[in-house]
Amino acid sequence: FTTGSSRPQRMLKAVQKNATKGDPQSVISAIDYYCRHKEWAMNVGDEKGLILDSVLTEVNPSMALELGTYCGYSSVRIARLLSPNSKLITVEFNPAFAAIARQIIAYAGLQDKVTIVEGPSADLIPKMKERFGLKSFDFVFLDHWKDRYVPDTKLLEECGLLKKGTVLLADNVICPGAPEYLKYVRNNPRYESRYYKSYLEYTKAEDGLEKSVFLG
Numbered sequence: 720f721t722t723g724s725s726r727p728q729r730m731l732k733a734v735q736k737n738a739t740k741g742d743p744q745s746v747i748s749a750i751d752y753y754c755r756h757k758e759w760a761m762n763v764g765d766e767k768g769l770i771l772d773s774v775l776t777e778v779n780p781s782m783a784l785e786l787g788t789y790c791g792y793s794s795v796r797i798a799r800l801l802s803p804n805s806k807l808i809t810v811e812f813n814p815a816f817a818a819i820a821r822q823i824i825a826y827a828g829l830q831d832k833v834t835i836v837e838g839p840s841a842d843l844i845p846k847m848k849e850r851f852g853l854k855s856f857d858f859v860f861l862d863h864w865k866d867r868y869v870p871d872t873k874l875l876e877e878c879g880l881l882k883k884g885t886v887l888l889a890d891n892v893i894c895p896g897a898p899e900y901l902k903y904v905r906n907n908p909r910y911e912s913r914y915y916k917s918y919l920e921y922t923k924a925e926d927g928l929e930k931s932v933f934l935g
């Protein structure tokens with residue numbers, strides 16, 4: 720029953736119809752197929768997704784953070800590559816989107832590795848240590864509102880949630896663009912930054928990911 724449905728609800732339907740329960744790769748492929756051929760959506764997508772995969776494999780994080788869950792596409796991409804006792808915490812502001820993401824992550828069979836926290840990143844970041852008893856994150860994926868990239872990075876620093884070697888990976892630094900963030904991490908002695916050129920999801924427009932290693 721799709722009239723009056725939202726794009727995330729239609730994406731969930733496409734997963735339930737075309738993916739295999741408990742098979743994360745089939746969930747990723749079902750979403751990429753749907754968004755490329757039926758209805759565009761702001762998932763990191765398959766091309767930038769391969770860069771995300773390779774950075775994740777290199778970092779092999781024990782504790783990962785994602786800002787901006789949306790429908791859970793990148794949560795599935797990240798969680799499927801985590802080693803057994805590693806966890807992903809993903810922050811989502813919009814309860815309707817969080818509800819869809821929870822179902823997509825569960826369909827992939829990754830619910831035990833992913834914790835979705837609902838609310839604005841600015842409020843949730845300062846509560847991370849006490850809520851999850853964690854010391855710091857090894858990996859942070861930024862994919863939420865682009866004007867929150869800098870303030871939330873500064874907040875992560877101030878809350879002692881970054882340690883020497885923590886890797887920040889930011890989506891959309893070209894399109895829609897995060898110019899302030901690029902300035903911040905590229906001219907900052909506390910970060911070693913590198914740009915991975917790619918394409919805006921499901922399009923031929925340029926976009927890319929910025930990888931920044933926190934030097935402590």
Ligand SMILES: Nc1ncnc2c1ncn2[C@@H]1O[C@H](Cn2cc(CNC(=O)c3cc([N+](=O)[O-])cc(O)c3O)nn2)[C@@H](O)[C@H]1O
Nearest residue numbers: 761787788789810811812813816838839840862863864867
């Ligand atoms: N401060 C925040 N705290 C928690 N959740 C947030 C916050 N800002 C946005 N979100 C959530 O991220 C999700 C997805 N989202 C991401 C953005 C920002 N990203 C983009 O706008 C975007 C836009 C394009 N695009 O226009 O081509 C492509 C992309 O890959 C993008 O990430 N806006 N909503 C939404 O569910 C929203 O509630």
Ligand SMILES: [Mg+2]
Nearest residue numbers: 763862890891
């Ligand atoms: Mg994005």
